[in-house]
Ligand SMILES: Cc1cc2nc3c(=O)[nH]c(=O)nc-3n(C[C@H](O)[C@H](O)[C@H](O)COP(=O)(O)OP(=O)(O)OC[C@H]3O[C@@H](n4cnc5c(N)ncnc54)[C@H](O)[C@@H]3O)c2cc1C
């Protein structure tokens with residue numbers, strides 16, 4: 001189908017984008033890679049008066065080393081994230097999760113920032129961002145603010161962003177030397193996650209010193225499996241301790257029932273996939 | 285909005301509505317009907333073209349986003365009447381039946397060979413994840429891509445496709 005008519009602007013600076021959004025009010029829509037937005041416009045599920053394209057904001061592209069963290073520009077594509085050596089070295093969980101997103105064509109255009117703001121409960125990048133304690137750097141008419149991932153995701157397809165605000169950077173604390181795995185369960189190629197598990201662990205001398213586990217599609221927003229994390233710390237990196245911890249994966253979650261899976265099956269998947277993710281991560 | 289796009293080595297300048305999808309611009313304005321539309325949901329990959337040497341779904345991009353960029357379609361692959369090695373390999377390995385998915389399959393195959401000039405079967409299957417074929421069962425497509433890889437050393441990278449500065453056209457011939 002063909003989208004409804006809209007005006008198109010592609011400003012060159014963040015300030016101009018914010019001005020365009022402020023002037024247009026609720027009728028404007030930001031476009032990053034367009035890989036979620038254009039399908040929505042084509043189905044006419046949305047019909048903004050103005051589309052504000054971010055493609056000319058070269059300052060929002062790329063990964064920078066910022067001491068203890070990486071600063072990932074919101075417009076960095078999935079393809080660039082997959083290949084970035086800083087991400088591979090210091091944010092491995094994000095790299096391996098991005099490998100599972102969509103297909104090569106979509107990864108050439110889709111962006112890290114777009115995937116976070118889109119906040120699809122089945123999207124594969126919110127859970128890794130949450131597991132890594134990422135912080136969103138947001139610019140709006142009132143200036144800059146930073147929001148931690150655990151406050152950023154509010155509900156299905158909803159974040160704390162106001163219509164006139166822009167995600168510009170994502171600050172990802174380095175997890176150098178951690179091992180990581182993203183275990184995704186879906187049925188066919190290029191499909192979204194029915195459930196997926198993002199896991200990162202730091203193992204020293206055979207003992208799990210620190211662990212981060214977050215779940216995709218086990219509720220309206222990504223959730224940390226805090227029970228699993230607590231159960232792992234201080235334990236030997238063995239199959240027994242992983243299985244015991246994974247049994248707690250569905251604690252405190254609120255999974256939906258839909259055509260792909262009911263809530264009970266999703267809870268079962270969360271436990272099984274957490275076990276697999278941790279096993280792959282520690283190489284046990 | 286006025287855009288200037290290089291398509292298969294020729295520069296076009298046209299007035300387009302912002303909502304016009306790139307695939308519709310290619311087919312309806314430029315007559316490049318080699319690029320086809322197979323779905324309404326960004327899933328099938330039949331519309332795959334290269335934007336600055338990287339594969340994209342031309343149904344999931346607006347023509348205005350291609351302004352000042354270089355597009356290569358299936359129609360721009362042959363050189364001096366010679367099929368591109370990947371086109372030839374599809375032909376020789378019977379990698380198509382109805383042929384509807386083929387333009388997209390070939391464009392995506394060239395992209396994947398640029399990233400990995402000697403892909404395993406697994407890599408080919410992953411690299412073609414965004415392209416659906418309803419006829420072949422993929423077997424011969426995978427065979428064709430690996431055959432092309434062997435024919436093509438050192439690889440058909442994006443560079444191989446970049447075309448020298450081109451003649452200019454005003455209007456896509458509406
Ligand atoms: C066939 C197909 C399969 C897919 N499969 C998967 C999958 O398996 N897993 C997965 O995670 N994703 C999948 N996706 C989605 C893909 O990851 C998208 O790239 C992503 O969801 C959106 O990124 P984008 O840059 O294209 O954003 P857009 O589509 O441009 O924007 C998405 C939304 O975010 C807003 N937005 C974007 N950037 C900003 C910003 N910087 N500031 C403020 N607002 C912003 C837009 O206004 C819009 O509402 C798939 C998409 C397709 C077409």
Ligand code: FES
Pocket residue numbers: 320321322323324325326327328329330331332341342343344
């Ligand atoms: S026409 Fe199906 S993905 Fe573009």
Ligand code: FES
Pocket residue numbers: 379380381382383384385386416417418419420
């Ligand atoms: S040959 Fe018919 S869809 Fe692939």
